[in-house]
Amino acid sequence: MIILDGKIASAAIKESLKKEVEILTNNGKRPPHLAAILIGNNGASETYVASKVKQCAEIGFQSTLIRLEEDIAESILLQKINFLNNDVSVDGILVQLPLPKHINEQKVIEAIAPEKDVDGFHPVNAGKLVQGLPAFIPATPYGIMLMLDHFNIETKGKHAVVIGRSNIVGRPMSILLSSNIKHGNCTVTICHSHTQNLKEICLQGDILVAALGRPQFVKADMVKEGAVVIDVGITRVEDATAKKGFRIKGDVSFDEVAPKTFAITPVPGGVGLMTIAGLLKNTLQAYHQRQ
Numbered sequence: 001m002i003i004l005d006g007k008i009a010s011a012a013i014k015e016s017l018k019k020e021v022e023i024l025t026n027n028g029k030r031p032p033h034l035a036a037i038l039i040g041n042n043g044a045s046e047t048y049v050a051s052k053v054k055q056c057a058e059i060g061f062q063s064t065l066i067r068l069e070e071d072i073a074e075s076i077l078l079q080k081i082n083f084l085n086n087d088v089s090v091d092g093i094l095v096q097l098p099l100p101k102h103i104n105e106q107k108v109i110e111a112i113a114p115e116k117d118v119d120g121f122h123p124v125n126a127g128k129l130v131q132g133l134p135a136f137i138p139a140t141p142y143g144i145m146l147m148l149d150h151f152n153i154e155t156k157g158k159h160a161v162v163i164g165r166s167n168i169v170g171r172p173m174s175i176l177l178s179s180n181i182k183h184g185n186c187t188v189t190i191c192h193s194h195t196q197n198l199k200e201i202c203l204q205g206d207i208l209v210a211a212l213g214r215p216q217f218v219k220a221d222m223v224k225e226g227a228v229v230i231d232v233g234i235t236r237v238e239d240a241t242a243k244k245g246f247r248i249k250g251d252v253s254f255d256e257v258a259p260k261t262f263a264i265t266p267v268p269g270g271v272g273l274m275t276i277a278g279l280l281k282n283t284l285q286a287y288h289q290r291q
């Protein structure tokens with residue numbers, strides 16, 4: 001059984017990005033610049049955004065973190081986005097989700113200029129992805145494709161089962177795996193909350209992607225012997241014995257599932273780290289496209 005280690009795969013990607021940035025700056029060019037907007041004080045969001053900012057610095061990207069109060073008016077947020085859209089020194093814009101309830105998420109996503117939408121959440125990028133046109137791919141599915149590439153996982157002709165149909169993970173993941181691209185060409189089944197016989201369908205998956213957001217939902221009796229299991233879950237579960245009072249749990253019961261698999265991603269240390277690698281690659285792409 002192979003552990004698909006996100007630390008190893010993301011380190012390799014970041015090393016090559018760092019070299020590219022060095023070449024740019026040695027030639028007198030500015031580095032790529034990511035602007036991140038973080039609203040409120042959600043603990044998990046703070047951790048993820050801090051990690052994104054730190055990893056930008058590690059590879060020589062410029063980053064700007066804009067922090068806004070939980071009760072910020074939607075109109076002010078939209079103004080900030082508009083300002084970043086028009087700032088020629090900014091290549092990528094990211095608004096960390098989830099947003100406070102009084103803010104319309106769709107409006108915010110659509111306010112970001114598609115050419116700076118390094119999250120790939122704008123309908124223009126989502127539509128291009130569906131049509132197989134060059135687009136920003138949402139960072140998590142992109143990171144998973146990079147992971148499959150790093151560990152040379154063959155997918156052609158395989159049956160991939162994706163649990164979850166969100167705009168940010170499940171649906172774009174299903175598009176990528178079914179596309180005629182490297183590490184695509186799968187036959188894809190998308191499962192969701194209304195799926196009947198979920199267990200039987202999961203058992204058919206040569207590749208199983210768990211992206212439903214329910215800690216340890218996937219049990220050993222749902223997984224085909226020799227499958228490749230990709231765990232997208234990252235739920236904080238209270239645990240008094242843990243240092244911070246919680247542990248991060250994936251959507252897969254790792255201990256019982258892992259022995260059955262050909263390869264599996266751990267949580268933490270798997271897909272989450274690849275998500276950031278995907279975001280950084282998108283930011284460099286945005287930079288090049290804007291030159």
Ligand SMILES: Nc1nc(=O)c2c([nH]1)NC[C@@H]1CN(c3ccc(C(=O)N[C@@H](CCC(=O)O)C(=O)O)cc3)C=[N+]21
Nearest residue numbers: 047048051095096097098119139268269270272273275
């Ligand atoms: N606009 C937007 N873009 C996103 O890409 C986005 C978002 N909003 N909202 C939330 C999700 C989640 N996400 C993660 C990023 C990094 C880790 C990550 O680095 N995880 C590490 C550390 C986990 C930890 O310590 O909490 C790991 O899995 O090992 C996880 C999850 C990005 N998201």
